[in-house]
Amino acid sequence: MADEPSEPVAIRLQAAGHRVTRPRLAVVAALRELGEHHTADEVHAHLIRRDTPLPRTSVYNSLVLLADLGVVMRADIGPGAVVYEAADAWHHHFVCRSCGSVHDVPCVIGTPPCLSPGGDVGRVDEAQVIFRGICRNCLGDAQ
Amino acid sequence: MADEPSEPVAIRLQAAGHRVTRPRLAVVAALRELGEHHTADEVHAHLIRRDTPLPRTSVYNSLVLLADLGVVMRADIGPGAVVYEAADAWHHHFVCRSCGSVHDVPCVIGTPPCLSPGGDVGRVDEAQVIFRGICRNCLGDAQ
DNA sequence: GAATTATCTGTACATTGTTCATGTACAGAT
DNA sequence: ATCTGTACATGAACAATGTACAGATAATTC
Numbered sequence: 001m002a003d004e005p006s007e008p009v010a011i012r013l014q015a016a017g018h019r020v021t022r023p024r025l026a027v028v029a030a031l032r033e034l035g036e037h038h039t040a041d042e043v044h045a046h047l048i049r050r051d052t053p054l055p056r057t058s059v060y061n062s063l064v065l066l067a068d069l070g071v072v073m074r075a076d077i078g079p080g081a082v083v084y085e086a087a088d089a090w091h092h093h094f095v096c097r098s099c100g101s102v103h104d105v106p107c108v109i110g111t112p113p114c115l116s117p118g119g120d121v122g123r124v125d126e127a128q129v130i131f132r133g134i135c136r137n138c139l140g141d142a143q
Numbered sequence: 144m145a146d147e148p149s150e151p152v153a154i155r156l157q158a159a160g161h162r163v164t165r166p167r168l169a170v171v172a173a174l175r176e177l178g179e180h181h182t183a184d185e186v187h188a189h190l191i192r193r194d195t196p197l198p199r200t201s202v203y204n205s206l207v208l209l210a211d212l213g214v215v216m217r218a219d220i221g222p223g224a225v226v227y228e229a230a231d232a233w234h235h236h237f238v239c240r241s242c243g244s245v246h247d248v249p250c251v252i253g254t255p256p257c258l259s260p261g262g263d264v265g266r267v268d269e270a271q272v273i274f275r276g277i278c279r280n281c282l283g284d285a286q
Numbered sequence: 287g288a289a290t291t292a293t294c295t296g297t298a299c300a301t302t303g304t305t306c307a308t309g310t311a312c313a314g315a316t
Numbered sequence: 317a318t319c320t321g322t323a324c325a326t327g328a329a330c331a332a333t334g335t336a337c338a339g340a341t342a343a344t345t346c
Contacts, residue, residue: 018323018324019311019312019323019324021311021312021323021324021325022325023324023325023326039302040302040303041301041302054325054326055325055326055327055328056303056327057303057304057305057325057326057327057328058324058325058326058327060302060303060304061324061325076219076220076221076222076273077219078219078225079219079225079333079334080300080301080302080333080334080335081301081302082221082222082302082303094264094265094267096265097268103264105264120279121237121246121248121274121276121278121279122237122239122276122277122278122279122280122281122282123276123277123282124237124274124275124276125240125275125276125277126274126275126276127272127273127274127275128272128273128274128275129270129271129272129273130219130270130271130272130273131264131267131269131270131271132267132268132269132270132271133264133265133266133267133268133269134265134266134268135264135265136263136264136265137265138265139265139266161292161293162292162293162342162343162344163343163344164292164293164294164342164343165294165342166293166294166295167293182332182333183333183334184332184333197294197295198294198295198296198297199296199334200294200295200296200297200334200335200336201293201294201295201296203333203334203335204293204294222302222303222304223302223303223304223331223332223333224332224333225333225334287346288345288346289344289345289346290343290344290345290346291342291343291344291345292341292342292343292344293340293341293342293343294339294340294341294342295338295339295340295341296337296338296339296340297336297337297338298335298336298337299334299335299336299337300333300334300335300336301332301333301334301335302331302332302333302334303330303331303332303333304329304330304331304332305328305329305330305331306327306328306329306330307326307327307328308325308326308327309324309325309326309327310323310324310325310326311322311323311324311325312321312322312323312324313320313321313322313323314319314320314321315318315319315320315321316317316318316319316320
């Protein structure tokens with residue numbers, strides 16, 4: 001379970017000049033075990049269930065760092081929710097306005113930044129696309 | 144000031160089967176006066192300064208409805224912040240990871256949905272793009 | 287103008303994320 | 317082997333943001 005994907009997390013941390021610590025490894029492991037998209041507090045809860053608890057702040061700190069390094073993906077899908085994901089391929093998200101479910105949408109380019117703004121705004125590191133609409137399930141249910 | 148852009152807000156509310164109420168008109172007016180991007184609480188504060196206060200809940204309710212109707216634009220630019228804007232043309236946003244400033248990025252298509260996901264996820268109403276990077280000011284400051 | 291009902295209002299709360307002070311563990315120098 | 321500086325973890329309290337609810341109000345319909 002939880003095989004290292006491309007580059008082991010430890011190597012990537014070191015390469016960026018950061019330390020390899022228990023909280024950081026635990027957070028990545030938790031995201032892999034959970035799969036899909038999860039909030040920081042869901043990761044926190046999972047670690048408690050797993051009997052490897054971590055302070056909430058540590059989970060937040062680790063997620064921010066890991067996301068900045070590109071080890072985990074962060075998606076701002078709307079009010080009161082930032083979700084993280086242990087994914088390798090850069091992709092986007094579809095959010096259902098009815099049930100709130102989140103689905104992955106492959107990115108045709110594959111690596112950020114996959115789009116570029118028209119004007120000259122500065123250095124663009126990534127372009128995150130959020131699709132909104134009604135998912136197939138909800139379309140079937142009502143109307 | 145605050146001329147009606149294309150269709151008056153009142154008409155658009157009625158057309159969608161909603162009532163034309165003071166809070167809704169006040170929220171749109173506030174967004175126009177403020178210009179740019181602002182949070183719900185900033186709108187709330189502005190209305191107090193203007194001596195036309197509104198309960199915070201009413202501001203939130205109105206913004207959600209107005210955004211769903213497409214009268215105002217909503218942008219999820221990251222943790223702890225949903226910003227609204229009284230804009231006519233559909234566009235995207237660039238967020239600076241250093242100073243947090245938000246800049247408009249024109250959309251080449253102009254009307255949502257300007258992109259479409261690859262697979263068949265359901266009905267897509269809009270595609271919101273968030274560009275992240277370092278803005279020109281911050282690039283100039285420190286390297 | 288009166289009835290109907292969506293909407294407003296205000297309070298209280300839940301959730302999410304951040305700040306801060308303290309303690310700890312690692313790495314290089316002595 | 318010990319010292320020293322720095323990055324990091326920890327825990328608690330805080331701040332910001334968004335939501336639920338129940339009674340009062342006002343926009344529309346007749």
